[in-house]
Amino acid sequence: MKPKISLVILFALAVLHLAPAVAIAQERKVKVVCTLPTLKALTEEVGGNRVDVIALAKGDQDPHFVTPTPVLMQKTRQADLFIENGFSLELWADQVANGSGNTKIFRGTPGRIVAGNGVAAMEIPAVLTREMGDIHPQGNPHVWLDPLLAKVEAGNIAEALKSADPTGASFYDSRKADFFRRIDNALFGPELLKLVGIQKLTRLAWSKELHPFLQSNKVDGQPFTACGLISPASSASSWSGPLRSDPAFRPGRSIFSR
Amino acid sequence: MNLIRKGIFSYAICCAWLLSVPQVSHAQVSELESLKALVENMQQTLQKALSRIDQLEKEKAANSGKIERLEQEVASRAEQETASTQPAQAAQPVVQTSLGALNPAISVIGNFVGRVDNRKIVNSDGDRIDSRVNLREAEIDMRAPVDPYADAVLIASLESEGGGKFSAAIEEGYVNIKKLPFLDEPPLGLKLKVGRFRPAFGMFNILHTHDLPTTFRSLLTEEFMGEDGFIQNGLSGNFFIPTPWDTESSLDATMEVLTGGDLAIAPETKSRMSYLGHLRWFRTFQDVHNVSLGWSSYVRPAGNGVGSADFHGVDFLYRWKPIRQGEWKSFLFGGEAMFARRTYPGASEPSDVERAITLKNLSPGRAKPFGVSLFGQWQFNQRTYGGVRGDYTKTLFDPGLSRRSVTPYLSYYLSEFLRARISYEHRWSDLFTENNRNTFLFELNWIFGSHPPEPFWVNK
Numbered sequence: 148m149k150p151k152i153s154l155v156i157l158f159a160l161a162v163l164h165l166a167p168a169v170a171i172a173q174e175r176k177v178k179v180v181c182t183l184p185t186l187k188a189l190t191e192e193v194g195g196n197r198v199d200v201i202a203l204a205k206g207d208q209d210p211h212f213v214t215p216t217p218v219l220m221q222k223t224r225q226a227d228l229f230i231e232n233g234f235s236l237e238l239w240a241d242q243v244a245n246g247s248g249n250t251k252i253f254r255g256t257p258g259r260i261v262a263g264n265g266v267a268a269m270e271i272p273a274v275l276t277r278e279m280g281d282i283h284p285q286g287n288p289h290v291w292l293d294p295l296l297a298k299v300e301a302g303n304i305a306e307a308l309k310s311a312d313p314t315g316a317s318f319y320d321s322r323k324a325d326f327f328r329r330i331d332n333a334l335f336g337p338e339l340l341k342l343v344g345i346q347k348l349t350r351l352a353w354s355k356e357l358h359p360f361l362q363s364n365k366v367d368g369q370p371f372t373a374c375g376l377i378s379p380a381s382s383a384s385s386w387s388g389p390l391r392s393d394p395a396f397r398p399g400r401s402i403f404s405r
Numbered sequence: 406m407n408l409i410r411k412g413i414f415s416y417a418i419c420c421a422w423l424l425s426v427p428q429v430s431h432a433q434v435s436e437l438e439s440l441k442a443l444v445e446n447m448q449q450t451l452q453k454a455l456s457r458i459d460q461l462e463k464e465k466a467a468n469s470g471k472i473e474r475l476e477q478e479v480a481s482r483a484e485q486e487t488a489s490t491q492p493a494q495a496a497q498p499v500v501q502t503s504l505g506a507l508n509p510a511i512s513v514i515g516n517f518v519g520r521v522d523n524r525k526i527v528n529s530d531g532d533r534i535d536s537r538v539n540l541r542e543a544e545i546d547m548r549a550p551v552d553p554y555a556d557a558v559l560i561a562s563l564e565s566e567g568g569g570k571f572s573a574a575i576e577e578g579y580v581n582i583k584k585l586p587f588l589d590e591p592p593l594g595l596k597l598k599v600g601r602f603r604p605a606f607g608m609f610n611i612l613h614t615h616d617l618p619t620t621f622r623s624l625l626t627e628e629f630m631g632e633d634g635f636i637q638n639g640l641s642g643n644f645f646i647p648t649p650w651d652t653e654s655s656l657d658a659t660m661e662v663l664t665g666g667d668l669a670i671a672p673e674t675k676s677r678m679s680y681l682g683h684l685r686w687f688r689t690f691q692d693v694h695n696v697s698l699g700w701s702s703y704v705r706p707a708g709n710g711v712g713s714a715d716f717h718g719v720d721f722l723y724r725w726k727p728i729r730q731g732e733w734k735s736f737l738f739g740g741e742a743m744f745a746r747r748t749y750p751g752a753s754e755p756s757d758v759e760r761a762i763t764l765k766n767l768s769p770g771r772a773k774p775f776g777v778s779l780f781g782q783w784q785f786n787q788r789t790y791g792g793v794r795g796d797y798t799k800t801l802f803d804p805g806l807s808r809r810s811v812t813p814y815l816s817y818y819l820s821e822f823l824r825a826r827i828s829y830e831h832r833w834s835d836l837f838t839e840n841n842r843n844t845f846l847f848e849l850n851w852i853f854g855s856h857p858p859e860p861f862w863v864n865k
Contacts, residue, residue, distance in 0.1 A: 205692060205728050207728050207729050208728045208729070208731070209731070209732060212731065212732055214695075214726065216655075216687065216689060216695060217655035217657060217685070217687040217697075218653060218654065218655045218687060218688070218689050220594075220645075220655065221645060221648075221652075221654075221655040221657075222652065224594050224645060238856075245556075245581075245583065245596075246596075247594055248583075248591055248593070248594025248595060248596050248643075248644070248645070249590075249594060250583065250584040250589065250590055250591065251590075253553075253583055253584075255553065277820075277822060277853065280820070281820070281821065
């Protein structure tokens with residue numbers, strides 16, 4: 148009887164000993180610090196409940212001029228991943244990352260992610276001089292304003308999460324695919340996606356040919372009708388507002404219906 | 406009869422046949438005609454169908470040609486874009502070439518000061534420095550990663566008090582050791598700094614002259630540390646003290662081991678090592694209100710025939726910077742207070758102050774040097790900042806003597822890299838050489854090259 152009781156106690160102790168470890172392993176989330184709320188949103192879309200993510204900048208804050216306070220450094224100290232947009236937008240990011248003393252997120256380490264990697268730079272100044280005022284030497288950094296480029300950023304984030312958390316690779320892939328599908332549907336509509344295909348639509352959109360392509364083609368004898376343009380192509384050159392340089396306001400980006 | 410019947414029958418048959426033959430031929434002709442018409446009709450229909458097919462094929466060909474043309478155009482444009490981004494991304498090397506990538510980021514800072522004084526001012530070399538214009542400082546800031554473990558900073562300065570004489574100095578030259586090969590994760594986010602640097606005493610000492618909110622350092626800093634503040638060789642470690650109960654606050658400590666001397670309160674160069682500690686608590690309230698509180702202590706033990714020295718300080722800063730309007734409106738209110746536990750008759754004094762007074766009130770052992778400096782600054786718009794600083798300090802060599810000043814100023818940023826400032830300073834002092842001194846100042850500060858990082862609150 149005694150050996151049985153001992154075994155039961157031993158087993159119970161083992162379970163009690165292992166249970167917290169299992170619980171911790173299950174609850175261990177990838178800690179992600181993003182510079183911008185948009186990147187946080189993308190990370191949450193891809194990472195779901197496997198990530199614990201915060202953004203350093205506020206949604207209504209100018210991302211160029213975030214103050215690298217000690218509190219931001221403290222919040223960044225335990226991060227597994229530090230995700231920034233890139234294109235020299237967050238010049239304050241290095242100060243936060245270095246000030247945190249977190250070696251996992253120093254520039255050049257696997258934990259430091261530039262979400263804009265792979266996005267072709269636009270509007271790179273031909274001449275880099277302060278005579279031009281406050282310039283972005285690496286081109287227009289506001290890439291997330293274009294949903295198609297936001298997909299590129301989400302893809303980079305997914306790859307980073309897969310590296311940081313290999314056991315969740317399929318989870319991140321499926322969430323990324325679902326996110327992409329939702330973006331594509333919202334952007335083009337399921338009918339157009341079926342007819343033309345996302346790859347061709349993406350190419351046409353990036354090359355600003357989507358509008359003429361849809362105008363010159365009919366499906367079942369019915370033409371596509373432009374409901375409106377986000378930025379009229381004819382007046383784009385005279386656009387003088389602050390959004391002129393944003394990719395989402397490229398001339399020719401249109402909303403179509405049938 | 407039968408024959409007749411047969412004949413009649415035959416006749417009838419023949420007649421019928423004869424009568425029927427033309428009808429048959431007539432029916433055959435109409436059928437042929439109808440067939441012919443039908444064929445013609447079919448031919449026309451076929452012709453129409455063929456022409457429709459041709460038309461449709463032409464349309465299809467035209468459309469597919471258009472699609473192909475569009476696809477070709479897209480492909481060619483993509484190639485062109487790729488080609489055009491190649492030089493553009495290769496143009497990044499304009500910012501950082503493959504060779505430039507290994508060189509440090511360099512910034513040059515120029516600081517020009519013009520002043521008008523109502524009294525004569527003489528520096529430590531005996532040169533008059535009142536009422537003149539002067540390139541006060543030219544500073545070269547270089548910084549780059551050394552390797553994966555450390556970043557290096559070198560700041561060389563050429564300084565002048567006037568008269569065209571410049572003195573060269575290494576204002577700062579240190580390496581920041583970010584991590585160690587045998588320690589993947591430094592405890593508490595420890596960061597080490599080794600070399601020559603501005604010790605972390607108080608809030609203003611770590612700032613370079615051109616980063617100050619006012620043209621000159623406070624009387625307090627001059628009195629306890631020196632005209633240019635405190636710069637020393639040594640080792641510095643900064644680390645966080647966890648505050649898990651409050652995620653919106655930060656507590657960090659800096660511990661430094663420094664060479665003794667080169668400090669107004671302890672100028673003896675033959676002194677031994679000294680020690681400095683700084684504790685800072687920082688909190689953000691409602692995203693827009695920042696509060697920082699700090700405590701600093703400097704201790705130099707006795708040794709090598711030199712007595713001990715120590716002084717301490719508290720610093721605080723309140724900053725209001727709204728999220729949306731933060732680049733247009735902000736408010737700063739801060740200050741420092743320093744004190745020592747005894748007098749320092751051997752203390753060095755600011756270069757523009759002659760100790761032209763009898764030490765009549767010197768009372769060692771009883772009085773304690775003390776000083777405070779307060780400043781407030783309001784941002785009027787994106788470019789314009791106005792503020793005022795008030796200083797009060799007892800002298801180290803005789804705490805019975807005090808010095809006071811008030812300095813209103815107005816700073817205008819033409820850009821982040823070019824700043825103009827006008828200010829006025831009035832002094833009241835028990836040192837009669839500086840009592841009732843009025844000084845009008847104009848300062849122009851410029852930076853070119855890459856922009857070095859600043860402390861989080863500097864000026865703004």
